[in-house]
Amino acid sequence: MTDLVLENVHKNFGGVVASNDVSMRVPAGRITGLIGPNGAGKTTLINLITGMLSLSSGKVLFGGHDISAEPADRVARAGMGRTFQNIRLQKEASVLANVMIGFHRHETCSLIAAILGLPSSRREDALLRQKAMALLGRFGMAGDADSPAGSLAYGHQRKVEMMRALATDPDLILLDEPVAGMNDVEALQLGRIFRELADEGKAILLIEHNMRFVQELCDHVYVLDGGRLIAEGTPRDVVADPAVITAYLGEE
Ligand SMILES: Nc1ncnc2c1ncn2[C@@H]1O[C@H](COP(=O)(O)OP(=O)(O)OP(=O)(O)O)[C@@H](O)[C@H]1O
Structure with missing residues (x-):
């Protein structure tokens, strides 16, 4: 099981x-929430x-491995997928x-095989295409496969970001405000997918301002201020x- 553990993490600018x-601890098989008012330090x-x-x-x-000093590409390769608050498609x-x-x-x-269009590259491409279509199906977006990503509604663009993060089959997925800009039906559908992913053994860390979504979905919640x-x-x-209520009241 691939748990994420933070020990006395400190950062000053x-x-x-x-x-x-x-x-904090983000265990495999669970959905862990991270909430807090604006500027609390969630994205950091x-x-x-x-x-x-x-x-x-x-x-x-x-x-169990110390990844504190690893650069982002190695952390991703170790099995972490993430989405961003601002969509990057x-x-x-x-x-x-x-x-x-x-x-x-x-x-x-190899890149050379891809450039030359060698059979090994074409076979791999067909397999990846198949896997990508399976993900699109899971997110109810198979019909949008050929649409330019930029032409989709904001909520759908967020889903594309999530599928891209999931394509690597990560053990941990970090979701920065996944349901921002979505209606309740879309949020509910995504919530079901997140629960399935957790049930498959993935660890999920969810940053979210939508408190109803957090309350319905998270097994455990951490609050930053x-x-x-x-x-x-x-x-x-x-x-x-009371400390959480005070922190959020201070935001208004
Ligand atoms: N690169 C940086 N240089 C200096 N200060 C920074 C930097 N990044 C973040 N901060 C500061 O760190 C604090 C935490 O910011 P962060 O963006 O992590 O909060 P957040 O909880 O994600 O906020 P939001 O909900 O608004 O996205 C803020 O005071 C912010 O101004």
Whole structure:
């Protein structure tokens, strides 16, 4: 089982402490929520976990291995997929092509074979295409395979990002506001997919402002404020926690 463990993770940007001694556990097979008011340090924490930012101090352990000093590409190859708060798609390329970009990590044929159009490359391409179509089916988007990604509604573009992150079959998936801009029906459909993924053994870390979604879906929730963890527990426990209520009231 590939659990993610943070031990006293600390990050400062000059005088700003964006992550203050944060320890948490994101177990395989579970959906873990990370919430907190604007500027609480949620995205910074994801960037520290995925190697996009370097830690000031502390440790990130993934599957028991210390990945604190690994660069982002190696962390991704170790089995982490992520989506971004701001969608990052190849807007002119088709939905299918965007999802296939995600398979890059598992490609075995050489670039030369691909350029020359050798049979090994063509076979691999057909297999990846098949796998990408299976993902599109899972997300109810098979009919959009050939549409340019940029032509889709915002909620659908978010789904394409998720499929691309899942294409590598990661053990851990980090989702930065996955249901932002989606209606309740779409959010419910995604929630079901996230639960299936957790049941398959993946660890899921979900950053989300939609509290109803967090309450319905998460097994365990951590709450950040000012870079510091102020609460953790079941969704029901954290929303009733006075420190959490005060932090969110301060935001209004
Ligand atoms: N590269 C950076 N340089 C300096 N300060 C930064 C940098 N990145 C983040 N910060 C600061 O760190 C703090 C945490 O920011 P972060 O974006 O992680 O919060 P967040 O919880 O993701 O917020 P939001 O919900 O608005 O996305 C903020 O005070 C922010 O201004």
